[in-house]
Amino acid sequence: MTREPTSGDGRLTRRETVAALAGLGLVAGRAEAQGAAEATGIVYATDVTGVDRAPLPGVLVSNGREIARTDDQGRYRLPMPGDGAVFVIKPPGYAVPRDADNVPRYSYIHQPDGTPASLGLRYRGVAQTGKLPASIDFTLTRVDEPADFDVVLFTDPQPESRFELDHVRDTAIARAMAIPAAFGMTMGDVLFDDLSLYGRSNRIVGQIGLPWYSLPGNHDLNMQAPDARYSRETWKRVFGAPTYAFRHGRAWFVMLDNVEWLGPPVPVGANTYRGHIGERSLTFLRNLLAEIPRDDLIVLAMHIPLFTDTTPDDPHGITIDRTALLDLLAGRKVLSLSGHTHTTEHHYPAEGHHHHVLTAVSGSWWSGPDTRTGIPSADSRDGTPNGFHVLSVRGTDYTTRYVPAQGQPDETMRILFESAARSGAVEVLRLTRPVQGLRPPVPQDALADTTMVVNVFDGGPRTNLTFRIGDRPAQAMTQTRRTDPFVAELFARYPETKKSWVQATPSSHIWTAQLPDDLAPGAHRLTVEGTDEYGRPIRSCTVLEILGERGRG
Known part of the structure; x- marks a missing residue:
């Protein structure tokens, strides 16, 4: 976050606001347009030295x-009848200014009276900007x-405290620093309600060294706001316009x-928000699509999913006006990205549209034992x-890959065995990551009642798996919506280490198979292999050890 000069009451003066924005290359004109209901300005281009500054035609700017598209003189005009924002849509081959923490500065917030003090917001909002400048450049x-x-x-880093940050x-952050990339993005819930942590969070993320674009989630709201109008005041002050676009x-x-805020929680803690894009943003997207060649790739980012297996009909968990969005995007090549559910999912709602619910950086909201590193x-x-993803764009084609935030950086799946003969008791017979040292072989007489469970961490409906024991022929595995026994046992064994609402939920990326009942006692090599959502090969191996008699080596 930019270190802002402030007046004595903690708010930016008009002169300080203009000076600070001018220093970021956002506002050149300082004269005010008296009573204007139209924003106008010039988009300039310069080289990395800052010299050879010239008007840039053909650039899109939006309210x-x-x-609007800039003319031959680099000038644009847009309606601005009241409070609002103006942002430039970065074209390819150009970069927007960044502050000291690598936060892109793509917008100008126009709020003449600032955030009303009468709202009693817990976290500081937008300072008075005064009348509309004559030129917003x-x-x-x-x-x-x-x-x-x-x-x-990234999505849902969601630190609730400085300790979780x-x-x-x-x-x-440490793992992402080693990944070459053009820029980074966070799909919401940058924080967990304590918006005072934005400054430190941005300083930490900024050390990755990439331009880092963010959009807000339900835990980035000003929850004292009476309605949606003033629910993003702190976000706008720190990051800029909450809805925007750019090209790369x-x-x-x-x-x-x-995320549409519906008002302060009554009772406290109630979810008074819903997934809703709204008419204004849908109109923005419609207007933007008119400027986009039909064979270009569209990457649509949001916090609340369009679709989720977790809460398929809950307005807190899905976007209620998704049909209108899908209608706008029909016939386009679209990758839409979301977070929010702390699950990993792939959906294909229409031809050419891939909706990817991303892995949460915070996983189970920073729950679980921390006996080895002090980190849950x-x-x-x-x-x-817990982890994140990397999007690889090659022209107009793309793939994504999952990256664990802890453990082995190339870990793609977990293989374990469970017995149907355990009568509902919490008992996993074989774990690749042992819990309290539990790592027993499978008794030969339990083979017929033992299920192999494979969690492909970034799997989906296009993922295919087979397994092979030793030199036996490969056998197909079945995708099965169910809980992962590993995480179910983890939460059951360490209830004191998790947030109260955290529990194992059915997963969309589990594959199962019954073990053959004619395996001889001894050690067997078991190989799981197949292809992921993009047809890429995936493979993992483990040792399956069989006891000759139950409970005896």
Whole structure:
């Protein structure tokens, strides 16, 4: 976050606001347009030295609804009848300014009276901006921008305290620092209600060294706001416009705030929000689509999913106006990204549209034992270890890959065996990550009642698996929606280490098979292999040890 000069009451003066934004290359004009209901300005281009500054034609600029394209003089005009924001849609080959923490500065917030003090918001909102400037200008820097690039994708880091922010720093941030990428994105719940942590969070994320774009989640709200209008005041002060867009290569990234605040919780703690894009943002997307070539890739980012297996009909867990969105996007090549559920899912709602619910950085909200490192194991409730994803764009094609935030960086699946003869008791017969040293072989007379359970952490409906024991022929595994026995046992064994609401939930990426009942006693090599959502090979191996008699070696 930019270190802001402030007046004596803690708010930016008009002069300080303009000076601070001008220093970021956002506002050049200082004169005020008296009573204007129209925003106008110039988009400039410069090189990395800051010299050779010239107007840049053909650049898209928006007020979050209408879209204008700069003319031959780099000038645009947009309606601005009241409070609002103006943002530049970065074209390929250019970069927007970044502050000291690598937060992109793509927008100008217009709020003449600032955030009303009468709202009693717990966290500081927008300072008075005064009347609309005569010229709201943006300066972009020319850069070399290949059409093939990678993007680091975070969602739900969600630290509830400074201590949990340490966990974000020492897991996902540390691992992401070693991944070459063009930029990073966070799909909401940057924090867990305590918005005073934005400054430190941005300083930590900024050390990855990439431009880092963010959009807000339900835990980034000003929860004292009476309605949606003032629910993003702190977000706007720290990051800028909550809905915006930019281009990189042949991909258009559209960042949609789809969390609608319905008012303060009554009783305290109630979920008074819903997944809702709204008419204004849908109109913005419609107008933007008119500017996008039909064969370009659209990457749509949001916090609340369009679809989820976790809460398929709950307005807190899905976007209620998703049908209108899908209608707009029909016939386009779309990857839509979300978080929120702390599960990992793949959905294909329409031809050419892939909806990916991303792994949460915080996993099970930083729950689980921390006996080895002091950092909670944080396995998600669907059994996926906490982590993030990397999006690889190659022209207009793409793939994603999952990266664990802890453990082995190439870990793709977990293999374990459970017995149907345990009468409902919490007992896992074989774990690749042992719990309290439990790692027994399978008794030969329990083989017929033993199920092999494989959790492919980033699996989905297009993933296929087989297993092979020794030199035997490969056998198909069945995708089965069920809980992961590993995480179910973990939460049962260490209830004191988890948040009260955390429990194992059915996973969409579990595959099962019954073990053959004619295996001889001894050690057997078991191989699980197949292809992932993109047809890439995946493989893992383990040792299956069989006892000759139950309970005896």
